[in-house]
Amino acid sequence: MKWRTLETKKGxxxxxxxxxxxxxxxxxxxxxxxxxxxxxxxxxARRYHVFAPEWPGYGDSTGxxxxxxxxxxxxxxxxxxDALGLSRPHLVGHSMGGMIAAEMACLAPRxxxxxxxxxxxxxxLDDHPIPDxxxxxxxxxxxxxxxxxxxxxxxxxxxxxxxxxxxxxxFYVASQRRLxxxxxxxxxxxxxxxxxxxxxxxxxxxxxxxxxxxxxxPAYAARWKALIPSARVELIEGAGHMLPYEQPEAFASAVGAxxx
Amino acid sequence: MKFTWFNLMPWPYLPDDFRExxxxxxxxxxxxxxxxxxxxxxxxxxxxxxxxxxxxxxDGIGCNEHHQNGYGLMPSPNLIAAxxxxxxxxxxxxxxxxxxxxxxxxxRVAEEFAMLDVIxxxxxxxxxxxxxxxxxxxxxxxxxxxxxxxxxxxxDMIMQAWAGEEPFAFDGKYNQLRWVNCWPKPIQKPHPPxxxxxxxxxxxxxxxxxxDYNYSYLSFFGxxxxxxxxxxxxxxxxxxxxxxxxxxxxxxxxxxVADTDAEAEALYAEHCLYFFNRCLHIFPPFADPPxxxxxxxxxxxxxxxxxxxxxKILENLTWKQLVDERFVIAGSPETVRQQLExxxxxxxxxxxxxxxxxxxxxxxxxxxxxKLFAEKVMPRLRDLWPEWKHDERWWIHPMDERIRPEERRxxxxxAREGWPx
Numbered sequence: 122m123k124w125r126t127l128e129t130k131k132g133x134x135x136x137x138x139x140x141x142x143x144x145x146x147x148x149x150x151x152x153x154x155x156x157x158x159x160x161x162x163x164x165x166a167r168r169y170h171v172f173a174p175e176w177p178g179y180g181d182s183t184g185x186x187x188x189x190x191x192x193x194x195x196x197x198x199x200x201x202x203d204a205l206g207l208s209r210p211h212l213v214g215h216s217m218g219g220m221i222a223a224e225m226a227c228l229a230p231r232x233x234x235x236x237x238x239x240x241x242x243x244x245x246l247d248d249h250p251i252p253d254x255x256x257x258x259x260x261x262x263x264x265x266x267x268x269x270x271x272x273x274x275x276x277x278x279x280x281x282x283x284x285x286x287x288x289x290x291x292f293y294v295a296s297q298r299r300l301x302x303x304x305x306x307x308x309x310x311x312x313x314x315x316x317x318x319x320x321x322x323x324x325x326x327x328x329x330x331x332x333x334x335x336x337x338x339p340a341y342a343a344r345w346k347a348l349i350p351s352a353r354v355e356l357i358e359g360a361g362h363m364l365p366y367e368q369p370e371a372f373a374s375a376v377g378a379x380x381x
Numbered sequence: 382m383k384f385t386w387f388n389l390m391p392w393p394y395l396p397d398d399f400r401e402x403x404x405x406x407x408x409x410x411x412x413x414x415x416x417x418x419x420x421x422x423x424x425x426x427x428x429x430x431x432x433x434x435x436x437x438x439x440d441g442i443g444c445n446e447h448h449q450n451g452y453g454l455m456p457s458p459n460l461i462a463a464x465x466x467x468x469x470x471x472x473x474x475x476x477x478x479x480x481x482x483x484x485x486x487x488x489r490v491a492e493e494f495a496m497l498d499v500i501x502x503x504x505x506x507x508x509x510x511x512x513x514x515x516x517x518x519x520x521x522x523x524x525x526x527x528x529x530x531x532x533x534x535x536x537d538m539i540m541q542a543w544a545g546e547e548p549f550a551f552d553g554k555y556n557q558l559r560w561v562n563c564w565p566k567p568i569q570k571p572h573p574p575x576x577x578x579x580x581x582x583x584x585x586x587x588x589x590x591x592x593d594y595n596y597s598y599l600s601f602f603g604x605x606x607x608x609x610x611x612x613x614x615x616x617x618x619x620x621x622x623x624x625x626x627x628x629x630x631x632x633x634x635x636x637x638v639a640d641t642d643a644e645a646e647a648l649y650a651e652h653c654l655y656f657f658n659r660c661l662h663i664f665p666p667f668a669d670p671p672x673x674x675x676x677x678x679x680x681x682x683x684x685x686x687x688x689x690x691x692x693k694i695l696e697n698l699t700w701k702q703l704v705d706e707r708f709v710i711a712g713s714p715e716t717v718r719q720q721l722e723x724x725x726x727x728x729x730x731x732x733x734x735x736x737x738x739x740x741x742x743x744x745x746x747x748x749x750x751x752k753l754f755a756e757k758v759m760p761r762l763r764d765l766w767p768e769w770k771h772d773e774r775w776w777i778h779p780m781d782e783r784i785r786p787e788e789r790r791x792x793x794x795x796a797r798e799g800w801p802x
Contacts, residue, residue, distance in 0.1 A: 185526075189527065189554075255518075255525070255666070255670045255671065256408075256519065256664070256666040256667055256670065257666055258665070258666060294676075294679055294680055296671070297671040297672070297676070297679050298671070298676060298679075299671070300670075300671035300672070301525060301526040301671040301672030301676075302526065302672075303671075304524055304525050304526050304670070304671060304672050305524055305526055305527065305672075308518070308522075308524050308525060308670075308672075309518070309519070309522040309524075310522075
């Protein structure tokens, strides 16, 4: 996979991971951002032309001060698609990225191919309150995100040696920066009233969920289905919230089967 | 020097095993630990103490705003100040302050502060904190990364509302009001003295200096640790070409006075330890959500945050440590005077917030300590800044002909005055 940097019409510098050829697929990452290794993107790139933009505030992408609310986020998603010169790409969004992708699909329903929502944020069920990711101790995060917390922790830190204080500092600063940005649409409750806009959605939709998701539990998959009756729901075993990282092959084949 | 008697108003009945059983004194502390019937007595005891402080000769009496916690029982400091405004006549009412990023719309603060200033005859000191992240973000739901921007906008609205001579429209990012028209307006002109409680960010220093506001450093870790921070502030003051009046700065200090040093330990140690061990037991993520601090500040202080020095400091604290490191200034009047002189001169502060009630300190000890301080310490620290003696820029300017509760007898003899016969 290769990195490229583009500038949107609004003036945001955005770094994009790109690979493969075929129909365009835009992958929108979760609040944690892209990790050091993203093998599921390699899998998708065997069949599609994959683009994975880093959101402002993540990695080398800048311009976070230019995005403040849900509409800003949504328009930025389309600005990136425009800057990439894509026509009717499929949108695949994971967690926070799912929330953004669904908003994009409601705002401009005729501008995308198909929509895949993976453990998507954006809805709220009083009976299943989503844990407050902004109030977690470092070790608590991996336990919420992964079936295997130990493996998950290693994935999150990308193999950095966090007993080294400088490495720890860098990791901490980057993580604060990412979540500061994510907080604009996820804090204090990750619900920006997307549910009242979902009626506009026309794209064929797949709802993918880790069967063991402890952060946004599978009851939310049912809620998405209730709001998008034409959608297909698929639960994948052996995966938590970080489904694309925990079961990359199952993830890629489910997405591939749906996108065709 | 100006001395303000401050009560944080902690809940004094947190159980002995509070630290072990609960992760935080703030935000998600079980509210079953609060007993409203005991609370009735607690509020009245604390309010009486604040009134007593005026009678002892303190220049100001102070309160502040916190939410969902056992550390300080004043979700609305304005209610506290309102009761004080009717029962006192001389002391400044220091509300340090209203966490204005959380008010919707912030004109409410302009109105309530104006009410307090008018009822008290011009005795309000108005504080505008960003608010702790526990309060502003976790309890009041403000988005961390936007909190400071929202704070600045709220500040602008309040100051414009106080200054405005006619109705105007306010087209803010977070607040839009077609008709801003503050009724009532404050007595003090152009506005009550404004205090900005802050930590160590350069942005806050500049904000204070841009507007000539008082910078208040509120820490519980004493003047030895506060020194480098205040040094930074004074450097900034010099760089900006402002005069070095000590009244530009305030500092909060826990103070316990007894007849001897040994008696101070015997009387106050357990209550100060209660404060440090229980009232400051905060779940670390609540104190530092991503976006609450600016990225510049995060990068600057990253390592100290990571090692969670604050929580570490709080483990296994002893009285000796509290006193040696000056988290607490305690002892005989002479000991306290000496250390406070060092504190005041070292930090170059004109305002001292005296934290005289601490943790679960009983009423009589609080009064004992306060009285000794007022009689034997305060007079000897009064004139530490002779060259700035007449600098009243950061203090209240009450009206002379104000109502004094001691002269009022709201009883039968007034009942018929002014009625048609």
